[in-house]
Amino acid sequence: MASSDPQDSGAFAIKDCALVALATGRKARLLQEFRRELEGIDIACIYHHFWGGLLQPRFDEREYNNDFAAWVRHGIHDAVLAERLSALVPASYPDLEALRHEIIDLVDERMDEVEHLFWTRATLQFEFVRSQIVVFDTERQLQHPAELAAVTRELSISSIFYHFIDARRRTLDGRDDFSDWLTAFGDEFTPLQERLAGIDPYFSNLGELRDELAQLFSLHIQEAAQ
Amino acid sequence: MSILEDYGRVAGPDVIAQICQLAAPLAGARIVHVNSTRTGGGVAEILTKLIPLTRELGLDARWETITGNSAFFECTKGMHNTLQGNRVPLDENLLRVYEETNARNAEVLRPVLEDADFVFIHDPQPAPLLGYCPNRKGKWIWRCHIDASHPYRPVWKYLHRFVAPYDASIFSLAAFAQELPHPQYLIPPSIDPLGDKNMELEPGKILQIHDKYGIDPHRPLLVQVSRFDRFKDPVGVIEAYRLAKCFLPDIQLVLAGGGATDDPEGEVVLKEVQNAAQDDPDVHVLLLPADANVEINALQRAATIVLQKSVREGFGLTVTEAMWKGKPVIGGDVGGIRLQVMNHHTGFLVNTPEGAALRIRYLLHQKEKLLTMGAKAQSFVRDNFLITRHLREYLTLMVALLHGARDRIELG
Numbered sequence: 001m002a003s004s005d006p007q008d009s010g011a012f013a014i015k016d017c018a019l020v021a022l023a024t025g026r027k028a029r030l031l032q033e034f035r036r037e038l039e040g041i042d043i044a045c046i047y048h049h050f051w052g053g054l055l056q057p058r059f060d061e062r063e064y065n066n067d068f069a070a071w072v073r074h075g076i077h078d079a080v081l082a083e084r085l086s087a088l089v090p091a092s093y094p095d096l097e098a099l100r101h102e103i104i105d106l107v108d109e110r111m112d113e114v115e116h117l118f119w120t121r122a123t124l125q126f127e128f129v130r131s132q133i134v135v136f137d138t139e140r141q142l143q144h145p146a147e148l149a150a151v152t153r154e155l156s157i158s159s160i161f162y163h164f165i166d167a168r169r170r171t172l173d174g175r176d177d178f179s180d181w182l183t184a185f186g187d188e189f190t191p192l193q194e195r196l197a198g199i200d201p202y203f204s205n206l207g208e209l210r211d212e213l214a215q216l217f218s219l220h221i222q223e224a225a226q
Numbered sequence: 227m228s229i230l231e232d233y234g235r236v237a238g239p240d241v242i243a244q245i246c247q248l249a250a251p252l253a254g255a256r257i258v259h260v261n262s263t264r265t266g267g268g269v270a271e272i273l274t275k276l277i278p279l280t281r282e283l284g285l286d287a288r289w290e291t292i293t294g295n296s297a298f299f300e301c302t303k304g305m306h307n308t309l310q311g312n313r314v315p316l317d318e319n320l321l322r323v324y325e326e327t328n329a330r331n332a333e334v335l336r337p338v339l340e341d342a343d344f345v346f347i348h349d350p351q352p353a354p355l356l357g358y359c360p361n362r363k364g365k366w367i368w369r370c371h372i373d374a375s376h377p378y379r380p381v382w383k384y385l386h387r388f389v390a391p392y393d394a395s396i397f398s399l400a401a402f403a404q405e406l407p408h409p410q411y412l413i414p415p416s417i418d419p420l421g422d423k424n425m426e427l428e429p430g431k432i433l434q435i436h437d438k439y440g441i442d443p444h445r446p447l448l449v450q451v452s453r454f455d456r457f458k459d460p461v462g463v464i465e466a467y468r469l470a471k472c473f474l475p476d477i478q479l480v481l482a483g484g485g486a487t488d489d490p491e492g493e494v495v496l497k498e499v500q501n502a503a504q505d506d507p508d509v510h511v512l513l514l515p516a517d518a519n520v521e522i523n524a525l526q527r528a529a530t531i532v533l534q535k536s537v538r539e540g541f542g543l544t545v546t547e548a549m550w551k552g553k554p555v556i557g558g559d560v561g562g563i564r565l566q567v568m569n570h571h572t573g574f575l576v577n578t579p580e581g582a583a584l585r586i587r588y589l590l591h592q593k594e595k596l597l598t599m600g601a602k603a604q605s606f607v608r609d610n611f612l613i614t615r616h617l618r619e620y621l622t623l624m625v626a627l628l629h630g631a632r633d634r635i636e637l638g
Contacts (some may be wrong), residue, residue: 016244016247018244018248018619018621018622018625019622020411020413020619020622020623020626021400021411021413022409022410022412023397023400023403023410023411023412024410025403025410042633044633047633059513105442109392125401127400127401127403129400129412131633132622132631132632132633132634132635132637133633133634133635134248134622134625134626134629134637135634135635135636135637136247136248136250136251136636136637136638137637137638138243138247141499155240156241156243156244157239157240158244159244159418165629177239205609207609
């Protein structure tokens with residue numbers, strides 16, 4: 001790949017991806033079952049329920065930013081744990097294993113607080129799902145950040161997913177690919193990197209996210225020109 | 227203009243570009259889809275458009291159907307019902323017909339199937355074909371369109387022996403997946419936005435439908451479109467209509483069902499529905515031919531509210547169709563309807579005729595809400611349930627099967 005790889009200071013290779021979900025057969029009806037399954041499930045499930053779902057059929061106006069929080073609220077009907085789970089930001093953990101342990105800790109903490117959650121039966125079953133992601137090169141490359149504004153509007157939403165969301169799992173410091181690439185161009189782009197870091201990708205759909213990124217890149221070019 | 231360009235105008239050019247890139251590593255692959263009917267039912271509808279689209283991408287896709295007698299379809303209908311939860315054992319003689327029919331069809335289809343790179347077998351009807359193709363070269367995928375979340379175990383156990391040797395299976399929802407010794411992909415079905423059933427219609431066409439069936443265009447119209455099948459609860463819909471009519475005497479109801487050649491039970495249920503309608507002039511029970519796609523389109527567009535009060539549902543493509551036409555849907559809180567109908571956003575999920583009646587009254591008193599929900603429903607379908615998304619996921623699955631079980635596959 002080109003320069004969505006931080007090691008490579010050349011062109012930015014635009015990649016795209018497609019994601020397909022798989023059933024794991026793991027299900028939970030009780031919070032303690034959920035906790036037990038969390039310990040043993042494929043780490044790809046954690047990825048899917050936090051991130052992968054963004055590329056799956058879903059309603060845009062999401063109440064919670066991950067599937068675990070949504071199930072705890074609407075299946076177990078515990079708003080407190082749902083709120084705590086929804087506050088988790090995957091990129092702030094060194095890896096998905098650390099995120100898994102944090103989720104388990106939050107569940108344990110809540111079960112210690114409220115005894116009846118041990119035996120409360122969920123009104124909806126939680127199905128653990130994982131996904132496979134296929135990444136391919138679009139054979140388009142950017143040579144300079146000034147090109148970002150125009151090109152971003154033409155990217156598929158899955159390309160946005162790959163470079164802006166999936167990148168957080170791949171890059172060393174959990175950033176998006178655009179920010180990573182901009183590092184190679186020096187301090188000039190530090191304000192743009194800061195603005196990119198300020199975008200919360202969870203509460204808009206990927207099309208809206210694409211528009212937001214394109215606007216941000218355009219604004220930066222205008223400001224630089226002035 | 228190519229078919230892909232036509233779809234690009236609805237789904238967006240970026241969607242088409244992505245599909246073309248994903249198809250590139252599969253160029254020339256021989257793909258065969260097999261089901262049991264070319265007309266009627268969601269599977270046939272999807273394949274009608276999926277095959278030419280796949281071919282235009284440079285893949286050698288074809289569609290084969292198996293043939294059988296009435297005993298075969300009686301058996302597979304029973305199998306369908308038991309997989310959806312009916313606890314009725316299947317007659318041994320019928321099961322023998324089921325296997326013999328598949329063996330006979332395999333004699334005809336074997337050369338094509340054994341030579342294919344990918345074989346998609348749709349639903350239980352042709353599932354045993356794999357066992358009759360010992361020299362198969364490609365990957366075989368069993369595509370289950372049914373809500374098999376609570377199957378009648380003896381029938382599932384019987385079917386399991388045919389399905390287990392496949393390389394992968396596909397279910398519409400995680401809840402439908404069953405224990406199988408291979409990867410189980412989750413791919414919801416889709417609708418064709420350019421097909422007769424979903425394309426834009428001239429207002430005159432919709433007025434013609436009003437005239438043809440004696441529907442008053444100035445009064446609210448409730449519509450349920452689906453086969454006459456007990457799992458679709460058409461009698462429950464009439465009950466909901468009656469409960470709502472006490473408060474809203476102007477309402478009218480259309481229950482429209484198409485026939486499918488693999489559904490021998492339809493006539494019995496149709497009679498039950500006609501009896502339940504009791505000659506109410508505002509209840510229109512329409513048995514439409516399998517190719518009445520434009521009429522179904524017009525009826526859905528003529529509707530004020532669309533119902534799909536199923537008690538079991540694989541996915542519920544009629545829900546998707548209605549939402550695509552900007553209609554809020556009152557749907558049963560089951561299966562794939564849950565994936566589409568978001569309470570207070572794109573419609574309402576209900577469990578009883580009483581629940582459906584309550585939501586009919588609510589929506590007909592909240593006209594603004596009705597319009598907003600319809601618009602949200604249309605946008606939701608555009609983003610998630612068009613055939614372009616379906617095709618993309620099939621392509622992804624094929625690429626993934628060629629690269630093993632890894633979570634991340636980097637091409638090129």
